Amino acid sequence: MHVYIYDDYLNKGKYNRIINRMEIRLTDLGLNGKIIRLGGIKNIKGTIQNEIRLGAKTIVAVGNNQTVNKIIGAIIDTDIYGDFQKKTLLGIIPIGGDNSIAESFGINNGEEACNILLARRVEKIDLGLVDKHYFLNQVSIQGLGTILEIDNYSLEIMAKGEVRIINLLSDKKREIKSNPHDGLLDVFIKTRGKDETYFSTKKIKISNPENKLIIDGVVEINTPVEVGITRDRVNIIVGKDRAFE
C-alpha cells in the first residue's frame, strides 16, 4: 500500500491545480493510496510510524526537502526503523521550491515523480549523523576560524568562506559530485575567489567558537561536534537521471 504524506504548506490554494494533476496521474498509473495531510496532525512521528506498523509498502513524501527530512526524522532510531528498512520504501514527489534532494535523486517534477514511483528503481542511501541529528544533504559552517580534525591530521581555514560536509548533493554549476552510498562524506571548502578544497572522509570533528554548524540549512548546533556517516540507512525510489552512480 502507498501512503502519501502531504506537507502542510500544500494546503495553500496555489498548489491545488498541481496536486489535482498529480493525483489524477497516480490514479491512472494505479498508484493511488492513503493520503495523510501533515497540516492537521500534531503527532507527526506517531502517525508515520503507525502507517509503517499497518504495513505501508511505500511512504511517499509529497512536498520539499523539509518533508523528506521530517519523514526520515520520524523513523530513524525508533522502534519501527527495523521494519521500515526491511519492508518499506521511501518515495518523493517534489512540489514547489527547495527540492534539491529530489533533484539529486533524478526527480525533477511531480509528473515525472509519478512515473518514477511506478518504475520502483531503489537505491540504499547513507545518512550523515551529527550529534543525534541525521541528515541527507549536507551540513555547513562559516569557513574562517574553523578547524577540521580527521584521523591523524587537522585543517585550519585561514580565509572567509564556507565549509560544506556533503552526503548527497550534485551542484552542476560547481561540479561537486557526491555519492550517497559510498560510505563517505565529501568535504568541500570554498574560500576567496576560485580557491577550493575538497576531500572525502568517514568522520570529521568540526570546531568553530564563533559560528554554529547548520544541518540541511535548518537546524543549528554548537561546535565542537563530530560528523559521521551511517551506511545504507534508507531505501529510496530514485530516477534514472540521478546525480550519482
Added chain:
Amino acid sequence: MFNKDSKLEKFKDAETVIGSSIKVKGNFQGQGNIIIEGALEGSLKTDANLFIGEQAKVVANIESKDVIIAGEVRGNIKAKNYLAIGSTAKIFGDVQYGEISIERGAVINGQLLILSEEHRKNDKAKGEEKESQLEK
C-alpha cells in the same frame, strides 16, 4: 621540459585538493591523486600522484608515485616513479626518485639520489599488493 598543463592532466580527477587558504597539520595520507596549493606541516604520503603548487609551503617528508613540485618543500622527498621539479620550486631536503626532470631556476638544497631498480620493483610490488587487497 616542464609543461605544467600537460603534467596536470593526470590530476584532473584528483581525489584531494588542499586550497591556498588552508593550513594542514599532521600525517596526511591518501590513496588517490593529491594537489596541495596551501600549507602543510607533518608528513605527506599517497599511493598515487602528488602536485605541489606554486604558492604551496610544505614542511614535511613526502612519499608518492609521481611528484610534480612548483612550490616550496622543506623535507625529504621520495618519488617512487617520476619527479618533475619546476622553475619556481624550492626544495630543502634530500630527494629520491626513479626518473627526474629539473627546470632551470629551481632551487635544490640537498642530495639527489636515484632509487635502485630493485627498490623500485619492491615498491611497485607493494603497491600492486595493496591495490589487489583493496579490490578484494
